[in-house]
Amino acid sequence: MKVSEIEARLSSLKAQKASKVKEVRALAMADDSDTTDVQKGVASVDDLQKQIDDLQARLDAVKKAQGLSDDKPDDAEPTDKKGNNNMQIDPNKKQETTEVRDFIHYLKTAEKRANGVTTTEAGVVIPKEILDIQKVPTDVRNLSAVINRVSVTSGMGTLPVLQKNTARLTTAEERAENPEIANAVLKGVDYKALTYRGALPLSMEMVQDAPNLKTLLNTYVQEAKELTEQYQIGKILQTATAVSANTTDDLKTAFNKGLANYDRQWIVTESFYNAVDLLKDANGRYLLQDSIASASGKSLFGSNVLIVADDVLGVDGDAKAFVGDPKAFVLEAMRSDVAVEWDHNENFERILAVALRADFKAADTNAGKFITYGVPAGK
Known part of the structure; x- marks a missing residue:
């Protein structure tokens, strides 16, 4: 193969x-x-x-x-014919740094070399050569791919967010009559990177025998990060202006009014998708239409549909949906330092704990609505 x-x-x-x-x-x-x-x-x-x-x-x-x-x-170090380490190193070959070697040494022995590893209150920081937590999400089925992710260098601070512009250009005569011209609103969003922890189900013995430890760690942390982001972003989307919808007309009104200035899309639970997938318009056509541009392959009222698990936007069985511009609505402040630490579980075994640092905030709160859909009896 x-x-x-x-x-x-x-x-x-x-x-x-x-x-x-x-x-x-x-x-x-x-x-x-x-x-x-x-x-x-x-x-x-x-x-x-x-x-x-x-x-x-x-x-x-x-x-x-x-x-x-x-x-x-x-x-091996490059050497000349006499065994001296003075041959030129191939610049195209990736060299393992002291930081990486000492980090791998820590994983296998739990020994922190004084000058070789970087530590924080969360544990030993994973070197960037092993893990690039800031990699741009490419899977459009994940919410992290459709929001505004910003890399921050400090644990707390304020990020400026430009609100949707409502100012219009005016003539000289209009300015003379009304010199107060609307300005673009720059809103400061405060963030404080929280630490999200999880346990990698690996014992020290397993780590010592792992054939490719760096790949294993990278894969696990990336998956853990994606799941963490998915559910934290879902919590922020649930804070959008609440709307109840019982009919097709209710859904159309929620979509049509108040969001014209935004790049609208739907983020829906599986239960919402299933309920709407059964609806037809007055001409007998299904509301959900095929769309090659959408991650789900479907569009609703001309906008793409992204489907998530019910519990991302509520609990199992909830027919919930966010409609609007998630990139304008959600801001993620992502710290690049991801740490690991050997810990003990309930069986007194040493397992590897992983900590991610990020914060999730609602930025432009006018950029979306949160819909609860319930079909009346008999419909």
Whole structure:
């Protein structure tokens, strides 16, 4: 199997796992759920993870084999014929820094070398060579790809946000009659980076034996970051102006009025999507239309539809939706330092704890509405 084929299969498995995790989490939270079904769901997640781990190991082995050298190991210092380390280093070959080596040493031994690792109150900071937390989201199914993400260098501060401009140009005569011209409103949004923590289910023994520790850590933290962002962004979207809708006309009114100056789109729960997917207009046409530009493949009243799990915007079974401009409405202040720390679990085993620092705020609160949809009886 080629590297590209392995990577494609790996990507598909990860997507399946993410979808299954959401399904099992929702099942576990449901009041009428069967514990047997939950156990089967967890087993399915574990099986997918095993497939991912096996495939990742194969991919790592192939890539390592492709990079093997005939005369020296990859991490050897370049030397001349006499064995002196004075040969010119290939500028195109990525060199592992002291910070990275000492960080890996910490992961395998829990020993913090005084000058080799950076620490904060949250733990040991992951070097940027291993993890780039500021990578622009590319998966348009994630909410982090449709909001305003700003990298900040301090734990707290104020970010300026330009509100939607309502000023109009006037003639000289109009200015003479009314010299007070509306100015663009620059709003300051205060942020304070909070620490979100999670536990990486790896023991120190597993870390010591991991074939590609950097890839493993990067994958886990990126997935944890995406899930953290998804639910925190969902909380902010729920603060938009509340609207109740029981009919198609109610939905149209919410979409049509008050948002004309914004780039409108729909962010909907699965239950909302299912309810609206059954609706037809007066001519018998379904409200949801096909759209190749939308992540879901559908549009509603001409605007793209993005579907999230019910519990991102409420609880299981909620038919909820945000309509408006999420990029104008939500501001994420993201700190680039992500830390790890060895901790003990309930079994007194050493597990790796991960901490992310970010804050999520409503910026332009006029940029959206939060709809609760409920179909009246008999409809």
